[in-house]
Amino acid sequence: MAHNTGFQPSVIYQDPRAAMRWLEAAFGFEVAIFIEDAAGRFVHCQMRYGDGLVSVGQEWDEPFKSPLKLGGKNTQLTSLTIDSDVDAHCERARAAGAVIVAEPETQFYGDRSYRCRDPEGHYWSVGQTVEEVTREAAEERMPGLKITGWV
């Protein structure tokens, strides 16, 4: 297995091979490890992005479903933090067929980010820190929010 410490989301697809190709084209993910059985069936895939890993999974067990089977609902989202141009990242994803649901915008907490939907309906958020914002400044910009633990 490919390893890092920390959190590794697994994202479930009806067609994991197509998802692997799409994630490579849209985001520049690279295959870290790809496992097939002796009959050539998909078993497991981990893709690398920077220091992080994402598992591309299939509907291997009843509770694990693509959003395509759940009316487009998602129980989790994957967030990517990049240190390069978010707008260019977004254009690459759009060109690969991502549906951009929130165009790149600088957020009150100092990140510039966009959000998109992949071909099976999973959501991805991509952001770059463009401004260091203090908790006080963030609360001033967003009255009504109570923020604890901002460092």
Add this chain to the structure above:
Amino acid sequence: MDVPPISPLIFYRDPKAALAFLERAFGFETRLLVDDGQGGVIHSESAFEGHVVMVSGPPSGKWASPLDLDGKRTGSVHVQVPAGLDALCGRARAAGARIEREPADQPYGDRVFTCLDPEGHSWSFGQTLQVMSADEMAKTTGRVIQEKL
């Protein structure tokens, strides 16, 4: 803020209870909480070994807890730990996690357990016992293993 390159964001009907569970069961630490003032959590970060998982809810629209989907889920989260996997499983069980697969050595060199949290999100935890090459894994698992497409 120090943010790792890939972080899952997980949706809960009761995000504050979820954050408390993640601390109690897995030893994560809530390091950021953005409260909407109505019991909901707009954004939060629960940290472990310098990495974060984000918790938000209650979900609406395209977001859902597995509780809203008859236990179904569109993903899961794997956590690679440096040591203490069996003790972590005991701690999670004591905190109310439903252990689905007990800690067991895997043919690819890791020891792994999996569990469900109170809202039905799936978690797996792994500890590397032996670092194996793709060729070694192919031998022990009987699979075809590639490191490039």
